[in-house]
Amino acid sequence: MIELESLSLKELKQLQKDVDAAITEFKDRERRKALAEVEAFARERGLTAADLTELSSKRTRKSAAPKYANPADPSQTWTGRGRRPRWVEAAFAEGKTLDDMAI
Incomplete structure (x- = not known):
């Protein structure tokens, strides 16, 4: 030792x-x-x-298509995966739902 x-x-x-x-x-x-x-x-x-x-x-993952768009700026989209964008949180604060933002 x-x-x-x-x-x-x-x-x-x-x-x-x-x-x-x-x-x-x-x-x-x-x-x-x-x-x-x-x-x-x-x-x-x-x-x-x-x-x-x-x-x-062969086990590559395809990127998901956007499911939601910002009503104020349609160029901002979200797939519904991962952390919610700020514009989604702001829309929730205004009483909107994901259905209101669906593409």
Whole structure:
């Protein structure tokens, strides 16, 4: 076991660099090992790396069409997803509903 109290600041900083480098090397080694296992698994089933890449790239999400527009400025739209725009909050404060702003 290392007696950390007996090390100088310079030695501690070098130890820290060495540990960081060892952790990075370990992670890289594990990543390469996992990738090799995935490639072997795919090869056993007749798949190539290109097949796996194609599968993962098909999962793209299309942007949603706007459902609501600002009555005061129709160029401001909202899909109904995510945080409400300020103009929606202002319309709610005026007593309007989403149905009033529907496109």
